[in-house]
Amino acid sequence: MESGKQLTGTLALAVFTAVLGSLQYGYSLGVINAPQKVIQKHYGRALGVWTERAAVLSENSTQEDELSDHHPSVIMYWSLSVAIFSVGGMVSSFLVGFVADVRGRIKGMLVANVLAIVAGLLMGFCQMWKPHIMVISGRAVMGFYCGLSSGLVPMYIGEIAPKANRGALGTLHQLAIVIGILISQVLGLDFILGNDDMWPILLGLSGAPAILQSLLLPLCPESPRYLYIKLRNEQEAQKSLYRLKGTHNLTADLEEMQREKEEAEKQARVSILSLIRSSVYRNQLFVALMMHLSQQLSGINAIFYYSTAIFARAGVAQPDYATIGVGVINAVFTMVSVALVDKAGRRTLTLVGLGGMCCCAIAMTVGLKFQHEFSWMSYVSMSAIFLFVCFFEIGPGPIPWFIVAELFSQGPRPAAIALAGCCNWTSNFIIGMTFPYIQELLGSFVFILFAVFLFGFTVFTYFRVPETKGKTFEEIAAIFQKGPKEMPLSPKDDAELQQLKTTSDA
Incomplete structure (x- = not known):
């Protein structure tokens, strides 16, 4: 089948590399829930909630947990740790178009990965300073990254996918998200990483897929549509198409992009x-x-x-x-x-x-x-x-x-x-x-x-x-x-x- 010939190894690599950002998004969505009690206890310690009442309460860890869980300061910082992720995504989602047009789809994802790695480091080393401040900062930066990623990934895949397989390849964005959520749920179990000693590593791993993606992105071709229509570089667009589709006849793809380019040239820039x-x-x-x-x-x-x-x-x-x-x-x-x-x-x-x-x-x-x-x-x-x-x-x-x-x-x-x-x-x-x-x-x-x-x-x-x-x-x-x-x-x-x-x- 013609559509089958269009599914080349380079296309598979490009889609796999792109959805690593979706995997990271899913992991970041789910990772904060499993170790909630453990993180709240450490927030309580950092805020001095437990030590202030140490003379009244015994050294029983259950009592410490209960006091930390219900203290207004702990509740506030915990709620902020969860909500700040969405706030970061809301803000950066407005920048998707700007980043995609100015830096391109591939370089845009590479630039965004700097944010993910910084966020992972902030959360992974949160016990070196005040854990509540470090985690909240890391979650805010990670949310900002995920807002960009959740726009750049579907855009890139939608532009490189063959017409006959555009839906299946586009669905891989959501598949990677749910796999990321599942991985975070499994790693968040108490006997793996969701415990008193390992929870910073659990949060820090949020930035791990960005490292792998940064290594693979230079191997992936830029979106032919971006090269042809936005940059008006027909030669590079043909090279990118050839890498993505191999020996498949590119005439129909070039003609479709030419029509889209002519239409885009007739229009003012749509902000x-x-x-x-x-x-x-x-x-x-x-x-x-x-x-x-x-x-x-x-x-x-x-x-x-x-x-x-x-x-x-x-x-x-x-x-x-x-x-x-x-x-x-x-x-x-x-x-x-x-x-x-x-x-x-x-x-x-x-x-x-x-x-x-x-x-x-x-x-x-x-x-x-x-x-x-x-x-x-x-x-x-x-x-x-x-x-x-x-x-x-x-x-x-x-x-x-x-x-x-x-x-x-x-x-x-x-x-x-x-x-x-x-x-x-x-x-x-x-x-x-x-x-x-x-x-x-x-x-x-x-x-x-x-x-x-x-x-x-x-x-x-x-x-x-x-x-x-x-x-x-x-x-x-x-x-x-x-x-x-x-x-x-x-x-x-x-x-x-x-x-x-x-x-x-x-």
Whole structure:
């Protein structure tokens, strides 16, 4: 098959190298949770919380832990350690387009790796000074790195992937994230690194993938689209294409990039502000932002937050291991998505995923409500958790990350990815900060709220999200210009499009 010939060793190396950044992102997401009690105890010691009360309390470590856990200063610094990661990502996500255009995709990832290595060193050597300050600083820098990485990686993969395999290769970003989360869960077990002596190493390993990626990135070709369209270096773009696709006939790829280049030359530079204001790109942007919102407002983070408690209520002897089981399911079904996304299509898998999650959220609510009356209802909740994760990774988990690169042409693509990334990070931060309060307010009915969101996103996807499988970037843009009923642009939009096309010529 033609598409099979396009999957060369160089392409595999380039994709593998890029998703090391995604692995690092996933590891950083999950690593802070497992050693929470241990880290809080060290915060308490550094802040003098325990020694101030040493005369009152015995040397019992349990009493020390309890005092550290509930001290306002420890709670504040711990909350900041968790939240600052998302804040860093929110800020740097706006810089994705700038870094990608000024430094390129490969050099952009190399520059970002400096941040990851610095963050790993800050956390790895946190006991040399004040651990709470060092960890918070490291998490902030790591969040800043991950905000860049979560935009640069899907952009690079989307631009180098063959059209027939763009979905499967794009899904590898999410697969690497969930594998990173799983690795952090396993290494965070008490008898491995999540203990009193080894926890700084556990946090410091967050920067390890950046070292390997920095060694491999110089071996990877730059994005041909970036070279051809942005730098206007046709010779280097052809070399990059040849390295990525081997002896495969490059004529069709060059012609597609030429058309995209001609279109980009007719347009003024699309900044984030002009993209927000433009009615020409409004439909694409609305779809992109809604898909990222559907990922975060689905309740997936709440599921991970709540899963250990549900497993404990169900009588599972080791709920931590059951939570790791959820992580394994997470990874397995992301691989299922890799296999299906270029066959079933993005829209179909997103619809199946969102609809299935909606049903699971309702089942979760029923299980939580009646688990005290009927013991077997706990197993309904457990099953709902596993199925919820399965449906999430089939579509709503991986697809929003790479579909943004498909919805936009070269001109507005960096700005669109920056906005979508900021939307993702911001909604993630809001859910993380508000879920405990929502849970307290709604109790066992908390997942009904997410079921309502999921139903709304399912309806939106059905009516507004087009299928992008196997289509060129120009064909996808044409879908939005024509609209669902194949109607032309409105006079206002047509006038704006013509203005955008002629501004640079003027």
